[in-house]
Amino acid sequence: MGTAVGIVVAVVVLTGGLAGVTAGQGTVSVEIQPAESDVAVDRTTTLEVVVLDADRGVSAYDMNVTLSGESAGFTEVHPTGNPLVPGTAISEDGTEAGLAVAMGGNSHAGAAEIVIAELDIEGRAPGEVAVDISDGAQVADAETTSMYAVGDRRGGTLTIGDTGGDDGTGDGGADDDGTGDGGADDGGDGDGGADDDGDDGDDGADDGQDGDDGSGDGSGPGFGVVAGLGGLVASMLALRLHGRE
Numbered sequence: 001m002g003t004a005v006g007i008v009v010a011v012v013v014l015t016g017g018l019a020g021v022t023a024g025q026g027t028v029s030v031e032i033q034p035a036e037s038d039v040a041v042d043r044t045t046t047l048e049v050v051v052l053d054a055d056r057g058v059s060a061y062d063m064n065v066t067l068s069g070e071s072a073g074f075t076e077v078h079p080t081g082n083p084l085v086p087g088t089a090i091s092e093d094g095t096e097a098g099l100a101v102a103m104g105g106n107s108h109a110g111a112a113e114i115v116i117a118e119l120d121i122e123g124r125a126p127g128e129v130a131v132d133i134s135d136g137a138q139v140a141d142a143e144t145t146s147m148y149a150v151g152d153r154r155g156g157t158l159t160i161g162d163t164g165g166d167d168g169t170g171d172g173g174a175d176d177d178g179t180g181d182g183g184a185d186d187g188g189d190g191d192g193g194a195d196d197d198g199d200d201g202d203d204g205a206d207d208g209q210d211g212d213d214g215s216g217d218g219s220g221p222g223f224g225v226v227a228g229l230g231g232l233v234a235s236m237l238a239l240r241l242h243g244r245e
Helices: 003-014 173-177 180-184 186-217 223-244
Strands: 023-033 036-040 044-054 060-067 072-079 085-090 096-102 111-123 127-133 138-140 147-154 156-161
Touching: 023 127, 023 156, 036 044, 036 111, 044 060, 044 156, 060 072, 060 111, 072 085, 072 096, 096 111, 111 156, 127 147, 138 147
Parallel strands: 023 147, 036 156
Antiparallel strands: 023 044, 044 111, 060 096, 060 127, 060 138, 072 111, 085 096, 127 156
């Protein structure tokens, strides 16, 4: 989907979700992966939001993900694929995350499984919480910007273990790849942090290239317009989540 259409979809998201986008054909499912996971108190794990059977790709989406209790809380929400408008918000108590995202020229290509977002969740107290995708999730395809019908919404279960991490996911792949490492091994992570900074630098270069692509289209918006839309989406998402509390 071109940048100009991406702006249109972003505005549609802002003005009440994707309900105004033309209804299309085809049914997708949205699920949390992995379906079962665990994390120690004061440690962080990452779950994925995945769209299944999106053979026409994904150009935009609007949905909330909720936790059933306060034993865990969302800390970061990361839409994948460098979207034009990465609208995200987290409720004050951390139990709900909102996404209103328009991919612009970086739409996800059609695939059996598309990871559209990554969710960082921190363990707060021992227990178990359900991770659910709220009713009303909306997904637009990348070929015609028509809406898919959203069929199954499959959540997951997160078990929070005692502090310490040795018996929980402190040794597991999810936490080791997540923010747990950042706080644990200062020396090793210092090197990792440097590498991560380097990657961010590369990402910055990619962002610059994306900007060049936008200007090459001629009709592409300036950086200020995109930044303004992103800020507006985030603000409206925050208000939407606040209204649910």
